[in-house]
Structures are given as C-alpha cells and as structure tokens.
Amino acid sequence: MHLTKEEERIYEGEEGWTKKKAMEILVAIGDINNASKLIRIKSAHISGASYKTIGDAFEFINSLEGTVRVKSTLNPIGMDIEKRNEIGLSRAFANKQKEVLEAYKKLGISAECTCVPYLTGPMPKRGEHLAWAESSAVLYANSVLGARTNMEGAPSALAAALIGKTPLYGLHQPENREPGIRVCVKCDLVDADYSALGFLIGNRIGNKIPLVELPPSSVPNKDELKHLSAAIGATGSVGMYHIKGITPEADAIGLPAETIKIEKGDVKKFYEVNEEADVIAIGCPHCSSLELQRIYELLRVEGKGRKVRKDFFIFTARAIKQRMQEVVQKIESYGVKVICDTCFVVSPAFERYRCVLTNSGKMQRYVPLLCGGAEVRLCKTEECVRKAF
Ligand code: F3S
Numbered sequence: 001m002h003l004t005k006e007e008e009r010i011y012e013g014e015e016g017w018t019k020k021k022a023m024e025i026l027v028a029i030g031d032i033n034n035a036s037k038l039i040r041i042k043s044a045h046i047s048g049a050s051y052k053t054i055g056d057a058f059e060f061i062n063s064l065e066g067t068v069r070v071k072s073t074l075n076p077i078g079m080d081i082e083k084r085n086e087i088g089l090s091r092a093f094a095n096k097q098k099e100v101l102e103a104y105k106k107l108g109i110s111a112e113c114t115c116v117p118y119l120t121g122p123m124p125k126r127g128e129h130l131a132w133a134e135s136s137a138v139l140y141a142n143s144v145l146g147a148r149t150n151m152e153g154a155p156s157a158l159a160a161a162l163i164g165k166t167p168l169y170g171l172h173q174p175e176n177r178e179p180g181i182r183v184c185v186k187c188d189l190v191d192a193d194y195s196a197l198g199f200l201i202g203n204r205i206g207n208k209i210p211l212v213e214l215p216p217s218s219v220p221n222k223d224e225l226k227h228l229s230a231a232i233g234a235t236g237s238v239g240m241y242h243i244k245g246i247t248p249e250a251d252a253i254g255l256p257a258e259t260i261k262i263e264k265g266d267v268k269k270f271y272e273v274n275e276e277a278d279v280i281a282i283g284c285p286h287c288s289s290l291e292l293q294r295i296y297e298l299l300r301v302e303g304k305g306r307k308v309r310k311d312f313f314i315f316t317a318r319a320i321k322q323r324m325q326e327v328v329q330k331i332e333s334y335g336v337k338v339i340c341d342t343c344f345v346v347s348p349a350f351e352r353y354r355c356v357l358t359n360s361g362k363m364q365r366y367v368p369l370l371c372g373g374a375e376v377r378l379c380k381t382e383e384c385v386r387k388a389f
Pocket of ligand 1: 075366
C-alpha cells in the first residue's frame with residue numbers, strides 16, 4: 001500500500017508509539033485487502049466499550065496517548081451512568097466500567113455511548129467515508145444514507161480514529177457495493193417483520209450483498225430500516241443491502257442473476273415461540289425519538305392508567321432521552337424504565353431473565369448467546385406493549 005511522506009513518518013514512529021501502532025494496524029489491514037492507499041474519513045465509531053465484553057483488555061486503551069483526529073463516538077457501555085443502582089449493577093463492575101469510559105474519553109472520543117450515532121451526531125452524507133464498528137450502524141450508513149464504511153472491528157476503528165484515515169478497499173469502492181443476490185419478498189411487512197426479514201436475509205445470503213425487493217405496499221420507515229439493518233448485521237457477514245427507492249445508489253445497479261424468495265410462512269415462524277416472557281425489552285438498536293413517542297402512545301392506549309405487570313426496559317441514546325424528556329417521564333409513569341448508555345445485550349444487569357419479549361431481530365440472535373442463555377420471543381411493538389399489562 002502506498003504511504004505518503006507524512007504517513008511514513010507516523011509508521012516509523014516519529015509521532016509517538018500510539019500513532020505508530022495505529023498506522024501499523026491500518027497498513028496491515030490495507031495490505032491484506034490489497035488497498036492502494038489510505039483515505040480520509042469523516043468520523044469513526046468505536047465498539048468494545050462495555051466492560052462485560054472488553055474485560056481488562058481496556059488496560060491497553062489506557063496505555064495509548066494523544067487524541068483522535070476525527071469526530072469519534074462510542075458504542076453502548078455496560079451500564080446507564082446515572083442509574084447503576086436502579087438496574088442492580090455491582091459497584092465493582094461500575095468502577096471498572098468508569099475506568100473503560102475514562103480511557104476512551106482521554107483519547108478525545110465522545111462518551112455518547114450509543115449504537116445509533118447517525119441519530120445523535122451529524123448524519124453522514126452520501127459518499128462520505130467513515131470507519132464504523134457497530135454492524136447495525138454500518139449497514140444503516142451504507143444502505144440508507146449512502147455513506148461508505150467497511151464493517152470495522154474495535155481495533156481498526158480506533159486506529160482509523162487516531163490517524164483520521166482508513167485503507168481504501170471493500171465498501172469504500174463503488175465496484176464492491178454492487179449486489180450479488182436478489183431477495184424477492186413475497187409478503188407485506190410491517191414493524192418487527194423487518195427484524196424477521198433481516199434475520200432471514202443474513203442467514204441465507206452468504207457474503208453476497210443483497211438487493212431486497214419488497215412488495216409495493218411495503219415501504220419501510222426509518223425505524224424499520226434500522227431494525228432490518230441490525231438483523232442483517234447480526235446474522236450475516238455483509239455490510240450493506242440495496243432497496244430501490246431507499247438506497248441512494250440502488251437505481252443505478254443491475255439485477256443479480258441469483259435469486260432467493262422470502263414467503264409469508266418464513267416470517268410467520270418467528271412469532272410462533274410460545275414461551276411466557278418475564279421481561280420486555282425494546283431499543284435494539286437504541287430507540288429513536290419517534291419510537292419513544294409511539295411507545296408512549298401505545299402505553300396510553302393499552303395501560304389506561306395502570307402500571308406494567310412485568311419488567312419493561314426501553315433503551316435509547318442519552319441525547320435522544322434529553323430531547324424527549326417529557327415523553328420519557330410519561331413512559332416512566334407506567335413503570336417502564338428508560339435506560340441510556342447501555343443495552344440488554346452488553347450489560348450484565350439483564351442476565352437474570354429467562355425469556356425476553358422484543359421487536360428486535362438483533363436481540364433474537366445475541367440474547368441466547370450473551371445473556372445467560374435466555375430465550376427470545378419476537379413480537380410487534382404493539383404486542384410487546386399489550387403483553388406488559
Ligand atoms: Fe445496540 Fe446493544 Fe442492540 S449495542 S444494536 S442495542 S445489541
């Protein structure tokens with residue numbers, strides 16, 4: 001990979017050990033992927049922020065010096081920094097988590113701690129290059145916003161943030177963004193159906209970028225696209241999909257020859273688990289303002305002044321909670337807890353449940369693996385709220 005004079009200087013260590021290590025990581029990744037050069041990025045989004053997942057490996061972050069060169073945000077950590085007691089986390093965990101957060105903050109990384117940086121910070125524009133590490137956000141950025149990012153790992157996103165650049169390969173290049181498989185959806189979809197669809201797509205497409213063809217009556221809104229992106233990211237290995245009329249570059253692409261079909265029965269199967277849930281969790285990925293508003297309206301209709309009968313958690317970004325303070329207060333008046341900075345999957349606080357009801361396909365994938373073996377029941381948002389009373 002070609003390096004400029006300045007990049008070579010960094011590689012040789014003339015700007016210190018931290019930048020040298022970051023440059024070595026980018027060069028190694030670039031060489032493996034036949035990248036010709038490094039390109040500037042507009043922002044970085046870094047995962048590996050929860051003490052539950054990173055453990056004491058964060059000591060390495062502590063040893064780094066200097067600051068990031070581009071706007072850099074952090075994925076959810078292992079707790080709500082204002083509600084440790086309320087969610088029942090040990091002081092020992094909280095102290096470790098605070099150390100992890102401080103280590104990232106010292107590098108100039110914003111402690112927003114959300115998986116929807118496109119809803120809280122500047123929204124990436126079409127054609128902008130990014131280095132993002134949260135799969136749901138990567139798919140949303142590429143497929144809905146038309147920005148360009150590979151599915152980074154925590155070390156490569158951090159290295160890109162420190163240098164302000166990433167190797168030019170993969171989804172940064174238009175020729176690698178072409179779809180390789182058509183997914184013909186033969187049924188109408190709404191709400192959590194998009195989670196089910198994403199789950200199915202991720203499982204069936206291998207490493208080919210899908211062109212998703214929906215029936216004309218199914219036009220997903222931004223929140224449904226967020227869930228579709230998250231579920232494809234959780235079950236598949238591709239960093240983008242195309243939907244005509246949504247993906248900015250989808251109108252200029254050809255039709256792949258290989259086709260798979262998704263029928264009504266495929267989607268229906270997701271709702272057939274009959275296990276009684278002992279907790280309800282919505283907000284994977286973190287809820288948007290609109291989702292919070294909608295949940296409040298559903299609570300008002302279903303609750304009729306009553307409190308929920310089961311533990312019910314809603315996860316969102318702190319910036320969104322602040323924007324929606326009044327709605328959040330009303331939601332909490334029903335006994336629902338609105339939690340920020342963290343989520344059901346990355347915090348140990350939610351490992352005590354047996355079966356969780358959710359509208360999220362990503363939770364369907366990760367809760368059984370990462371939350372003490374709990375089961376997941378997928379439900380439409382409306383049904384999740386109804387089951388709470
Ligand atoms: Fe976000 Fe946690 Fe889901 S990081 S996408 S809410 S697993």
